[in-house]
Amino acid sequence: MFLSKSVELFTSRIGKLKKILKSKGVQSFLITGDENVFYLTGFYGKDSGSLLLLTEDSLYLLVHFIYLEQAKKSIHIKNINIVCYRKNKFGKLVEMIDGYNFKNLMFEGKNISFGDFDRLRKLLSGQKKKLISIEGMVEKLRVIKDGLEISRIEKACRTADKVYKGIISLSASGIRSYKEIELAYKMEELMIKNNSSGKAFDIIVAYDKNSSLPHYNPGNKKIKKGLILIDFGCRFENYCSDITRTIFTGSNKICNEFKKIYDIVLEAQLMAIGECREGMDCRKLDEVARNFIESKGYGDNFGHGLGHGVGLEIHEDPVISTESKAVLKENMVITIEPGVYIENFGGVRIEDMILVKKNGCEVLTRSNKVFFIPDRVRS
Amino acid sequence: MFLSKSVELFTSRIGKLKKILKSKGVQSFLITGDENVFYLTGFYGKDSGSLLLLTEDSLYLLVHFIYLEQAKKSIHIKNINIVCYRKNKFGKLVEMIDGYNFKNLMFEGKNISFGDFDRLRKLLSGQKKKLISIEGMVEKLRVIKDGLEISRIEKACRTADKVYKGIISLSASGIRSYKEIELAYKMEELMIKNNSSGKAFDIIVAYDKNSSLPHYNPGNKKIKKGLILIDFGCRFENYCSDITRTIFTGSNKICNEFKKIYDIVLEAQLMAIGECREGMDCRKLDEVARNFIESKGYGDNFGHGLGHGVGLEIHEDPVISTESKAVLKENMVITIEPGVYIENFGGVRIEDMILVKKNGCEVLTRSNKVFFIPDRVRS
Numbered sequence: 001m002f003l004s005k006s007v008e009l010f011t012s013r014i015g016k017l018k019k020i021l022k023s024k025g026v027q028s029f030l031i032t033g034d035e036n037v038f039y040l041t042g043f044y045g046k047d048s049g050s051l052l053l054l055t056e057d058s059l060y061l062l063v064h065f066i067y068l069e070q071a072k073k074s075i076h077i078k079n080i081n082i083v084c085y086r087k088n089k090f091g092k093l094v095e096m097i098d099g100y101n102f103k104n105l106m107f108e109g110k111n112i113s114f115g116d117f118d119r120l121r122k123l124l125s126g127q128k129k130k131l132i133s134i135e136g137m138v139e140k141l142r143v144i145k146d147g148l149e150i151s152r153i154e155k156a157c158r159t160a161d162k163v164y165k166g167i168i169s170l171s172a173s174g175i176r177s178y179k180e181i182e183l184a185y186k187m188e189e190l191m192i193k194n195n196s197s198g199k200a201f202d203i204i205v206a207y208d209k210n211s212s213l214p215h216y217n218p219g220n221k222k223i224k225k226g227l228i229l230i231d232f233g234c235r236f237e238n239y240c241s242d243i244t245r246t247i248f249t250g251s252n253k254i255c256n257e258f259k260k261i262y263d264i265v266l267e268a269q270l271m272a273i274g275e276c277r278e279g280m281d282c283r284k285l286d287e288v289a290r291n292f293i294e295s296k297g298y299g300d301n302f303g304h305g306l307g308h309g310v311g312l313e314i315h316e317d318p319v320i321s322t323e324s325k326a327v328l329k330e331n332m333v334i335t336i337e338p339g340v341y342i343e344n345f346g347g348v349r350i351e352d353m354i355l356v357k358k359n360g361c362e363v364l365t366r367s368n369k370v371f372f373i374p375d376r377v378r379s
Numbered sequence: 380m381f382l383s384k385s386v387e388l389f390t391s392r393i394g395k396l397k398k399i400l401k402s403k404g405v406q407s408f409l410i411t412g413d414e415n416v417f418y419l420t421g422f423y424g425k426d427s428g429s430l431l432l433l434t435e436d437s438l439y440l441l442v443h444f445i446y447l448e449q450a451k452k453s454i455h456i457k458n459i460n461i462v463c464y465r466k467n468k469f470g471k472l473v474e475m476i477d478g479y480n481f482k483n484l485m486f487e488g489k490n491i492s493f494g495d496f497d498r499l500r501k502l503l504s505g506q507k508k509k510l511i512s513i514e515g516m517v518e519k520l521r522v523i524k525d526g527l528e529i530s531r532i533e534k535a536c537r538t539a540d541k542v543y544k545g546i547i548s549l550s551a552s553g554i555r556s557y558k559e560i561e562l563a564y565k566m567e568e569l570m571i572k573n574n575s576s577g578k579a580f581d582i583i584v585a586y587d588k589n590s591s592l593p594h595y596n597p598g599n600k601k602i603k604k605g606l607i608l609i610d611f612g613c614r615f616e617n618y619c620s621d622i623t624r625t626i627f628t629g630s631n632k633i634c635n636e637f638k639k640i641y642d643i644v645l646e647a648q649l650m651a652i653g654e655c656r657e658g659m660d661c662r663k664l665d666e667v668a669r670n671f672i673e674s675k676g677y678g679d680n681f682g683h684g685l686g687h688g689v690g691l692e693i694h695e696d697p698v699i700s701t702e703s704k705a706v707l708k709e710n711m712v713i714t715i716e717p718g719v720y721i722e723n724f725g726g727v728r729i730e731d732m733i734l735v736k737k738n739g740c741e742v743l744t745r746s747n748k749v750f751f752i753p754d755r756v757r758s
Contacts, residue, residue, distance in 0.1 A: 045594070064683075066593035066682055067592075067594060069592050069722050069723075070592045070595070109497060110493075110494040112492065112493050113488065113491065114486075114488040114493050114496040114512055115489040117493040181571060185568065185577075189568070192561065197560065198560075198564075202425075213445075213446075214446075215424070215427065216449070217576075303445055303447075303465060304443075304445050322466070341448075
């Protein structure tokens with residue numbers, strides 16, 4: 001992409017946000033979420049504590065000295081004032097807005113700690129400016145992906161598929177020569193070799209009983225014959241992919257029980273994917289999978305939501321759960337990931353990434369869903 | 380370590396905290412920092428959103444269903460009530476404390492978002508309970524490391540040293556066959572092979588001009604003859620190490636300028652390490668390195684603090700900077716990491732981890748500080 005095109009893109013995002021703020025009568029907005037700052041400016045200072053201030057007629061980015069050069073190089077919009085601080089960012093901010101006569105400074109309640117809020121509140125009291133929390137303004141824009149975003153997410157999904165293919169091609173006996181953590185590391189190696197910038201989150205490789213812990217951290221357990229749950233994603237140009245597969249590397253003892261659960265989870269997933277389209281209620285979408293799993297007697301074992309949005313963050317809006325109030329729209333990117341977990345026995349989860357379309361959806365992750373991994377791949 | 384011993388350890392930490400809370404008249408305390416919850420209970424649910432509630436006579440851990448099994452397995456204290464929620468954790472919490480007649484619920488202002496604070500505040504208004512922020516209570520305990528913690532940190536440092544040795548043993552010409560991101564990945568491979576559970580934070584490998592960006596993310600730049608800044612750390616049983624080396628892989632053009640800066644940074648670092656001991660003022664410690672760098676004409680190029688505490692988190696108390704109010708105490712673990720950064724030219728940073736002792740300190744990271752890396756290691 002040419003820089004001029006990308007300047008256009010970021011500028012149009014700022015334009016959209018300004019329009020919404022104007023319609024709500026907001027005169028100033030402080031943006032503290034790192035992904036939101038990136039989405040609007042092109043500067044991604046993860047955990048940098050940077051502040052983006054939008055007023056009716058100007059735009060300021062406050063960065064610590066150690067991020068200054070990076071900010072200058074990555075900013076993709078014109079007419080932004082980059083302000084560098086070395087010590088007290090809120091002090092600097094308050095100094096900067098002293099001349100402005102707005103009464104309320106809106107801020108992102110979700111993206112600031114109570115402690116920081118409280119410090120800023122005290123500093124602002126001298127100017128008689130009030131802080132007012134407003135949640136999800138930029139996130140609401142981010143939920144619908146544009147063409148550039150979709151192409152980056154697709155690339156992150158392509159890499160995930162290649163990684164999975166690489167793992168499966170080890171064959172069951174090959175996989176059994178790894179410890180959980182070694183397999184996770186092997187996957188990261190494949191991510192780098194396939195042109196992603198690495199993992200999108202800590203990879204889950206859970207063997208045997210560990211698979212019943214939905215957020216397990218891979219350990220030194222040696223993989224033998226049995227069940228493995230693999231949940232991973234890559235990052236490509238800051239955008240994430242997210243996929244889960246559960247596979248079986250042999251053993252006759254527990255095979256039938258797991259295959260039964262696997263088929264239930266897979267059917268639930270396919271049923272839900274079949275319902276993904278613009279206009280679908282996210283609560284109802286969750287119900288599709290949940291009701292089916294419940295009807296098979298495993299309702300209590302599916303203890304999390306059906307899915308979530310993915311983009312710059314691995315968990316974004318919309319949430320797809322029993323509590324969700326969201327409705328699917330074209331160009332949302334979501335996961336569909338039902339699971340059944342049985343304590344001290346094991347768990348199955350199958351997850352794909354979905355691009356929502358007007359009359360259906362596109363499954364972005366294309367890795368196969370074969371449960372039994374052969375012991376040796378024929379050469 | 381035997382489980383019984385570890386139960387003793389965690390129980391004594393809870394005991395210490397209770398004593399402090401009692402002395403302050405605090406009747407109930409809500410702990411939301413994941414590392415704080417781990418420090419007190421043994422359960423480490425990173426980003427799990429778990430809540431630990433301490434009242435005068437009881438202890439509750441609220442975890443989401445998907446962390447329940449993990450929580451049960453990793454809890455290292457007795458007399459704790461593990462409560463599982465599936466949807467609304469704050470709703471569950473408010474329900475739980477309805478019977479208690481305390482008026483104020485203290486909470487960790489630093490470890491909760493304003494949005495979550497506000498939701499909880501509204502829910503509590505029915506019970507006429509007030510939320511009061513209190514910062515750094517558990518962090519204050521964590522700042523002094525006990526024997527078990529020090530041994531884990533030492534192991535994380537040993538692995539870091541092995542990783543660095545592995546990189547240096549590639550020789551300068553070997554290193555020059557890598558891209559930045561490939562070298563970062565190679566380092567991660569060495570971490571796993573040397574028994575750590577992986578990187579403590581995103582590895583920085585910054586070649587040439589990129590080294591002037593103190594928080595650079597390694598990219599696809601091929602390493603040639605020149606300067607490389609490497610900042611990395613490993614995790615061992617949840618404890619972190621943190622080390623930076625700057626090396627030179629050849630080229631005559633820029634060699635003298637860099638060597639001059641390197642020697643200044645190294646001297647500043649050694650001077651500061653020489654002053655690390657119980658009783659030393661952290662602001663004065665920062666000054667030792669800063670004044671020296673300033674005297675050499677690079678004051679404006681050292682734009683961050685001299686160091687920070689390390690433990691369960693990569694950045695902990697104490698902060699060692701021009702603003703710090705902390706004083707070193709025995710068994711604190713800190714970094715000493717002066718740097719000089721010149722925009723569009725390059726930067727040098729040298730960082731070691733230090734265990735503070737009564738009358739001096741122990742340098743925990745032992746990797747050599749040779750600037751020039753030979754082109755081929757003699758075999």
